[in-house]
Amino acid sequence: MNTPSEALDLEDMYRRAVGLHQAGDCAGAASLYEHLLGMVPEAGPVYYNLGLARYELELYREAAEAFHRAVELNREDVDSWYNLGLALKQCHEFSQAEEAYLQALALHPEDAEVLYNLACCYKDSDQVSRAMEVYEHLIELKPDHVSGLNNLAYLKHLRGHFEEARKLYGRVLELRPGHPSARHMFGALSGDNPRSAPREYVRDLFDQYSDNFEQHLVLDLGYDLPLKMRAVFDRFDGRRSHYELALDLGCGTGLAGMAFQGVCSRLDGIDLSEKMIEMARGKGIYQHLHVGDIVEYLRSVDVCYDLFLAADVLIYMGALEEFFQVLADRARPGGLFLFSTEYLEKGGWQLQPSGRYAYHPEYIREVSEQTGWTVACREEVPTRKERDQWIRGNVFGLIREG
Template identity: 30%
Template sequence: MSEPFERAKALFFDCLAHLESGRLIEAEQAFSESLALVPGRASTLSNLGVVRRRLGRLDGALAAFDELVRVQPEQAEAWLCRGEVLLQLDRHEEALADYDRCLAIDPNRALAWSRRGSLLRLAGRLEEAADAFKRALTLGDDSETTRYFLASVAERQAPPAVAPAGYVQSLFDDYADDFDHHLVDVLHYDVPQRLLGPLAGRRFAQALDLGCGTGLCAPLLAPLAAVVDAVDLSERMVAKARERGLYRDVTQADLVAHLQTTERRYDLVAAADVFIYIGDLAPVFAGVRRVIEPGGVFAFSAEQGDEARDFVLRPSLTYGHSSNYLKRLAAEHGFEVADLQPHALREDQRRPVPGWLVWLRQTA
């Protein structure tokens, strides 16, 4: 064998050692050097693309996978890898085309079917999306998330009670850095002001912010209560909320589990744009009743749903609730409805999302 090939081979194995040890920068450099010695080698291109993707260097990863599909156009995995990077780059039409190429070569790729379903859902092609999710499940993708996605696009599919915790946590961990700007400046979100503004002038001993996110409610809760606690499922959202310095404690936990176990009691509980990820709100109401003081206020927002059903799961992957359901839950858990108002919660595709702003008072 030639000296360049032997050197490239040695570098390749060095790359794998770097990769195993988590030394991604060193691995990328070694893969690049190996590729320069023996251009077009599929295994090197594939690993280089994977490393660059893990480093967040998506353009470089795409360049590696571009070359990979050129030298191995018959390999389903090559098209799948390229599609994954295009998906991260929000180049949805190109990503969908790559998943289709992958499945034309190997129709038994569950991940490709699941990704295809997600892109078709975003494009509004709901029947095709449902078929793709069903194919993914048939091929062994038995994840809660895929079942949740299927329920969002298949009318006859009973929606799960809540969004999968792993899906919600991953969604908001990835969203944390851009959350405030995107929600407020792009989606014109003003629920904290609308929900907590009417309480101005009142004074509470202790408040709890359910699903606090980055803490957008904190500046509005701080003047209302002597102390404010918060809970959120996302680790990165919790870190952002703590940075505000306005909460006494911020707990990373499922909010229902937290309500069922905390020893603290509150006379104000707020939940802004949280229930869009929870269909069955009965456990939430039971938990709030457990922690709220007599006469306490429970203020929250919810998306408007179908008045003929308690809750629905939409293709947007959010739950909508009927006003009758919210009123019934309030009565069943010892709350009276102080006010319930329709209000646009944010925008989606530049259209207002109809919702409810609700204020309850604990009476029993």
């Protein structure tokens, strides 16, 4: 048992730890919390605060350990259960995170944020039906929950319930008129044809799914478009044996870069999503990586490339005249632009209910000629699976004139 003097010392240390925490010094606070727990190992609130500090330091597994100890000491603490769920989800321990959220809901059945995060956990672990059920319950309790409405709309769209999704996106826009993904998807499901997808929509889409992007695309959907593009490249008679400088447009996590290793002396990449760029950097195949808009970037540099790659990039572009012209301005004479599109039966280009743009080959030919490119090859390829059906597409190879 601590003496009165020791108790005062502990209280002072706790106040200093909380002060550091509130000032943003999470590392200093965590160190003091740990020191305190060495002297008072049964102090549940200190474990809780330690968990918060570690979470803010992105030490998610260590945070989960602290929150787990907090709930062992007080199983009625809703906040500790909730934050345990958050930390476990960050560790991709979805089933354990779900259990923590359910424990929190047993104590507070109508807590909107716990319900929302439980639904997100189900969504991110591909338990779509359960996720929709919880989102629907959340919206019954809190009809103006924008993130819940938007995520439910996304899942309805994923399941092919387009009209229900459209109405939900419309509700999001009533509450938040500038919401990028709701605006884009409401337009897509309403037959609109804007000149491009909102930059914020594309960035947020890929930031959100960067952690399991390759798992979902490659393993779950059988995605191999970069390899199909490489096969078209290898069959193309007009290709060079080697390229000096290549730019992977919308490089994502680096799947196209991996497929085209060895064809160039230097490979650079650009993407709107900072999280995607971080994953691409981890592959160690790019000499330079840039976060930003492709057109703005190319207008800001003096570098000229002799190979451009764009796998599943034009599907977020819409009208292509400006894009093709900027690429032409930064292409060396005889340079190659290899890219994929989704196929449009008639018309030039159209935003599809999927939220992606599709193109008729004749439109590609016309824009190419207008901007100094020549269509040197085109092959039909299936691009991706959607609701167990392959999406028709094309791979084009354009040569820069001059």
